Amino acid sequence: MATVEELKLRVRELENELIKCKQKQCAMEDAQSLELHRPKIEKMSAEVVDSNPYSRLMALKRMGIVDDYEKIRTFAVAVVGVGGVGSVTAEMLTRCGIGKLLLFDYDKVELANMNRLFFQPHQAGLSKVEAAEHTLRNINPDVSFETHNYNITTMENFTHFMDRIRHGGMEEGKPVDLVLSCVDNFEARMAINKACNELGQIWMESGVSENAVSGHIQLIIPGETACFACAPPLVVAANIDEKTLKREGVCAASLPTTMGVVAGILVQNVLKYLLKFGTVSYYLGYNAMQDFFPTMAMKANPQCNDRHCREQQEEYKKREAECPKVEVVQEEEEVVHEDNEWGIELVSEVTDAELQAATGDRPELPEGITVAYTIPAEVRVAQHITASQVLTSFYHRDLQMHLWFDK
């Protein structure tokens, strides 16, 4: 039988071997990651080449959707809760090339999360923020990350959380540009609400119902729009019999679809807000049972329970009184040339009648929906049409193809 001394020696040997193995593995991983990772990109380029990760985003400028897409790199966004909605939100922002992400969550990845997007089975047991940072850094090394693995609702963590919202911006010391609430419980939402009311921080709230078939997003501007404590939590009516809902023994259901949809509309609103395009929604609900998307805006409640909300409302009133809103009237200038001695005018090449004949009937459609193109009645008959006629009409390429095949 081995003596204690012998066993101790054996333990030391094995320990050394383990250290060697670990070192070898680390070296291999480093080498691999150097191969896999692209280098950081200093300046976003609009060049259309396969190797440019930003070409499709920068194309938004050419399409006239966004004025200055590069500006996205100057923003810092805090994502609180890196679960079904938060992780997908963080991934979307990472792929869009956001400047900085601050991730907050105290949970670990579990196999029970695998019905949702983003996390993978081999990450089970890791903290969500750590696993997320690793994946996201791989996707886009240009984004800077800051992760915090704690519960924001307890006293000391809350103080630290507030401090990071106030000072964790793109430039250390400046506040973040936006806080996104992707948490799954009332307590954490109220904590974010409290922090943002105290700091006057603009934030967006998101949520998916416990039965997984409805969700919402909401923009909260302290003092201006209703805060989370101004009214009881809003729910999107699911229009299902409540009694059939309360299944014994289950606390919450979840679907990757609903969570993906909510993350999508959340990040869409974030992009519109940060890059100033389209209309930013104050509240957008999603009812998956009926495919219904209610929207609305809600003013802050003067009797709100949160003292800081009431103070922010006073501040807002003062600001409003100081600078009354100027009605922006956009006037289109008529082009008048100084002299036009020959009386030249621009005339359309086709007459209204020709245009009408060439476009055909528009089907009756609800507001907001239109057809990409119409098919003129005579073309639809298409027996006598010549190729040259088809080519001169301003139709969509697909339609032309269609006509060729018909012949």
Add this chain to the structure above:
Amino acid sequence: MADEATRKAVSQIPLLKTNAGPRDRTLWPQRLKEEYQALIHFVEQNKAADNDWFRLESNPDGTRWTGTCWFIHELLRYEFQIEFDIPVTYPDTAPEVAVPELDGKTAKMYRGGKICLTDHFAPLWARNVPRFGLAHLMALGLGPWLAVEIPDLISKGIVQREKRGNTYL
């Protein structure tokens, strides 16, 4: 929803007056005093009714609470450790009571053994801010949860009485 006996017990718990959370340095000690008064009153009342079922104590600043609760089922006593933090949003939101040793044993629980109070308790609490306190949390939150869950867990054999030394607890 709470049963008739619980309702009666609650009607005898003093309501709290001070609307202050742990971040409110000046008013929190007053709120804490009211919490303790209500808790003591509730425990005394339970004892008098021969229905003593929990103990709680806090750290000096009253932000972290620990204790035990016990449940009698078919004349046998089952005991559990309980714990919770006072959230920064207290009393607007109720603390999340955890029974860590039951974590993973029932679906009506969130991670870390926090009991699921959303349906039966959260709306009730919200309607009674700031009058409800920790004694109400015990009577209307933890109490009904134990009454539903523990017999079920026992019948499934998931909860068993622990033998300590030569005696059962």
